[in-house]
Amino acid sequence: MEQHSIYLDNNATTAMHEDVIAAVHQANMLYGNASSMHMAGRQAALAIEESREALASLIDAEPSWIVFTSGASEANNTVFNIFKERIDLGSKRNRIITTTIEHPSIIETVKYMKQLGCKVDECPVDSTGLVDMEAMKNLLGDDVALVSVMLGNNETGTIQPVGEITELAHQVGAYVHTDATQAIGKIPVSMKELGVDYLSLSAHKFYGPKGIGALVVKTKAPYAPLVHGGHQEGGKRAGTYNTASIVGLGVAAKIALRDQPSECEKLWKLREMLRVGILERISNVVVNGNQEHCLPGTLDVSFPHAEGESILLYLDMEGIMVSTGSACASGSLEPSYVLLASGVDIELAHGSIRFSFGRYNTEEDVAYVLEKLPPIIKRLREMSTR
Amino acid sequence: MEQHSIYLDNNATTAMHEDVIAAVHQANMLYGNASSMHMAGRQAALAIEESREALASLIDAEPSWIVFTSGASEANNTVFNIFKERIDLGSKRNRIITTTIEHPSIIETVKYMKQLGCKVDECPVDSTGLVDMEAMKNLLGDDVALVSVMLGNNETGTIQPVGEITELAHQVGAYVHTDATQAIGKIPVSMKELGVDYLSLSAHKFYGPKGIGALVVKTKAPYAPLVHGGHQEGGKRAGTYNTASIVGLGVAAKIALRDQPSECEKLWKLREMLRVGILERISNVVVNGNQEHCLPGTLDVSFPHAEGESILLYLDMEGIMVSTGSACASGSLEPSYVLLASGVDIELAHGSIRFSFGRYNTEEDVAYVLEKLPPIIKRLREMSTR
Amino acid sequence: MTNFMSQWVYTPVVKDHFMNPRNTLKENEQFEADGIGDVGSLACGDQMQVMIKVKDDKIADLRWLTYGCASAIASTSMMSEMALGLTLDEAYHLTPAMITEALGGLPEHKFHCSVLGDKALRAAIDDYLEKQGRENPFKKHVAKVICECKSVTDVQIEDL
Ligand SMILES: Cc1ncc(COP(=O)(O)O)c(C=O)c1O
Ligand SMILES: Cc1ncc(COP(=O)(O)O)c(C=O)c1O
Ligand code: FES
Ligand code: FES
Structure with missing residues (x-):
């Protein structure tokens, strides 16, 4: 029935x-509890450690820094909770700096x-969504416990100078x-190059499974679990190991490491x-x-x-899938807070469309969008109050 | 190479x-973000809502009560965090009652x-692991915010009179x-019959995927998210929907509803x-x-x-997989806290073996264990200090 | 998963000694020990007994019993092989690190298991010397032998 199915919502x-699908399917046979000493458990544990190493290679970190979580939302919440706890316990460093354009899992x-x-x-x-470095310098001080700045923005793709900020913050x-x-x-x-102490990620943003991600934590950085319980992940995150998804994340990490340069070029x-x-x-x-400083596949x-x-809905009728503002805000009436924070006019912030490319998109997809989009905009503008 | 592979660690x-495997594999094609309005998103959202209904039927709850989480550990942490927050904010009800034999995700x-x-x-x-109802009555009072008592114990299988306790607590x-x-x-x-306000569960305990579970919350019960962020799960739990695993949970719920009576009989x-x-x-x-009050498959x-x-390890060599105490304690020197809490002698609490049956076990499995276990015990006892 | 045997929790040497422990005291075996060392307790989850026969100040024969985990069984079995034929002096200075090394390593949290057999051996030598009414030239160098399952640290193990 649907002739076209052009998915341009890869940032969502x-x-x-x-x-990855094949590996997850296979790993669904590794049913043992990876904390168990028996054979089924050890097989699962081995597969998990292999994934840990693959992810460590991808992001140039140590395998022991990796704490698997249910995704980046949980990872982000975990980091903030660590410092909330320290501040609650009376730490003299009792201020946190973040930005106005973080993902909702930080904003909220x-x-x-x-x-x-x-x-x-x-x-x-x-106005381009880049962190105001003067403002950042003014905010920094010896009462600051944590600075949290995203690397690439989900909505505009703007890439922050995280390495630079890290140097200043560490000072x-x-x-x-x-x-x-x-x-x-x-x-x-x-x-290691960025120098950050904590890093969050989610596998489903790079062709891995949903519901799995990681918080990567340097050995000497403070830690406190968000989910207390069993000794999994070295006591850093309780819950029976999600073996199959961790395996999927590992395979996705290997592919990402291999293909990142060519993907980057193609997406751009x-x-x-x-x-x-x-x-x-x-x-x-x-x-x-x-x-200039932009994730390659985001427009x-x-x-x-x-x-x-x-x-969005007219495009959907044509088989083109995009998102408005951030996907999380869909179904709500809010203008994009990311654009508002960049000083974009409220009307423009209401009507933004995010096209986000992925490895399965082609030039034909672009041609198709360029055929279908102009009449839709024309039609809506004709209908619009002027 | 391995001739026998008898898995008796189904409580882990x-x-x-x-x-479920087939459904998850299929659902891996439902890649869209279920929060998105476009086609791929709506397909995923539909699949999720079907699972929500299947789970609601299984546990006789309303679909709207269900909050999907990454598992029971997260669900348990979420419940306690709700009340921690209320108490922090100055609630007059500032005491919580639980038991000595809860899962580590509550104990910790x-x-x-x-x-x-x-x-x-x-x-x-x-001494059988049943909640001391006299003690419970004495602990209850109008300063109690939450009473949390597990239904079936993971280690001994002992089933608590949760319905009775709920009545008293509600009073x-x-x-x-x-x-x-x-x-x-x-x-x-x-x-609904138990009358509880909150209920936790994890799909991988009933033949579903790992890394997915639910906290089921009655509409009028207090709530606060553990993971803040996007509007998923009605704002109750942020994070991109784990569509495939939720679908797997749903299929597992349907099977569990259908097979529970016959499974119960067989396991016992x-x-x-x-x-x-x-x-x-x-x-x-x-x-x-x-x-008498015991989960059917636990010994x-x-x-x-x-x-x-x-x-455990000698059994493993024979292809029989079991656990000692709670799986979480494996590799540690701790005796089973569940048994200690039941007044079991410390030496006995050190050496307990849990056999837990599942739907794939057979009478032949039991016969094989009964052949292999006695010589192992004999050998270890001969080696043991007398 | 073709090669699952190599995925065993412990090293192949540990596995071999666990599956085929050497020098355990058999059920009806009469073993006239010259010295007996007991450490640990059932309550701790590990208990160890080492019995030695001494000839010309050498460990002439040795038997042991344990209520302990796989690591304890394997390390005591290894210790028993290493100790046979050693002089009392040499035997007294066997260290958990030497035993662990011979086993090809133990997981960190299982390190203390290798301490047990070793301590029991020293206790047996102490017992032998005491029964002989001889002065104990070794004892002052080491901490007293008690069950320290839960408090033995790597540092202490290094010290031993
Ligand atoms: C920048 C950013 N951070 C965090 C997240 C949260 O990831 P997840 O939904 O997998 O928890 C997302 C995507 O939703 C994101 O784009
Ligand atoms: C009684 C009980 N509660 C909670 C859990 C935690 O479940 P999960 O590990 O899936 O978070 C388990 C199993 O590990 C359990 O047996
Ligand atoms: S969202 Fe429909 S008119 Fe405002
Ligand atoms: S002897 Fe105590 S755990 Fe090994």
């Missing part, structure tokens, strides 16, 4: 790689912590976390084709985010006088 | 049912909360949580065959836990003068 989640956690009286400063960003003795969820597999990510090419094509065919268009565009949800 | 985790959470100054009472159990205005993780699929579990028969066989063949054996036995890990 990706389709699993066929090798910060809201919650502030309600409880925690001191959190949100560093502003410039005042603060620990640094980066949410690298969107960057993994798209750009090179070296935890498709993204640029679409950007140039849209600007050629549609007038009055605003491309959001920083166009976020505002179409004044055309409402985001309507564009 | 079960092998996925083949229908309680330890942590006590360190932070929270008032938690652990109700004692009798003093406390909320009630039960960790039903071990009971699901083995005995009938009706959340195998367990009794083994219990009687051991008592006939091996002298000086102690069967732990309550033999926990202490063999004085034979050490648990050694028994």
